[in-house]
Amino acid sequence: MTGLGGGLKGGARLAVLQVGGPLGGFLPADGLDVALADADLAARGAALGHGGLVAFDDSLEPADVLRHLWQFAAAESCGACSPCRVGSRRGLELAAAGDDPGPEWARLSRVLEEASLCAFGRRLPAAVRSLVRAYGQRLPTGWAT
Numbered sequence: 001m002t003g004l005g006g007g008l009k010g011g012a013r014l015a016v017l018q019v020g021g022p023l024g025g026f027l028p029a030d031g032l033d034v035a036l037a038d039a040d041l042a043a044r045g046a047a048l049g050h051g052g053l054v055a056f057d058d059s060l061e062p063a064d065v066l067r068h069l070w071q072f073a074a075a076e077s078c079g080a081c082s083p084c085r086v087g088s089r090r091g092l093e094l095a096a097a098g099d100d101p102g103p104e105w106a107r108l109s110r111v112l113e114e115a116s117l118c119a120f121g122r123r124l125p126a127a128v129r130s131l132v133r134a135y136g137q138r139l140p141t142g143w144a145t
């Protein structure tokens with residue numbers, strides 16, 4: 001990673017790379033050998049989105065990154081449909097609790113994916129799953145289902 005743009009600031013180590021914006025997806029530090037193309041990223045559970053790249057170093061707690069993702073979702077949900085309006089707030093509550101979300105996440109993610117009016121709500125579960133998979137065992141694995 002140090003060969004790319006001089007590496008991370010202060011010699012920090014990359015933990016995960018966010019691609020395509022907050023709801024695009026995340027790649028693990030050892031999984032960056034992938035083309036920045038829709039099909040290639042989709043095969044990794046991510047999306048190209050607006051093409052942005054954000055590096056998260058290993059000084060951040062994975063639980064804080066997960067909570068931040070849900071805070072973004074709850075803040076930016078326009079509120080026009082209840083699956084996303086209510087679901088994003090419930091997801092934030094679950095993430096803030098820090099426990100494995102258990103079967104509630106399976107139900108919540110299904111409602112978000114199938115009943116949200118637009119791609120914002122429908123894309124939320126995939127973004128959460130890709131974040132949890134990118135962090136491996138450092139987050140409750142129930143979020144990856």
Ligand code: SF4
Pocket residue numbers: 076077078079080081082084085116117118119120121122
């Ligand atoms: S899914 Fe789209 S329409 Fe529904 S609340 Fe979220 S942002 Fe608004």
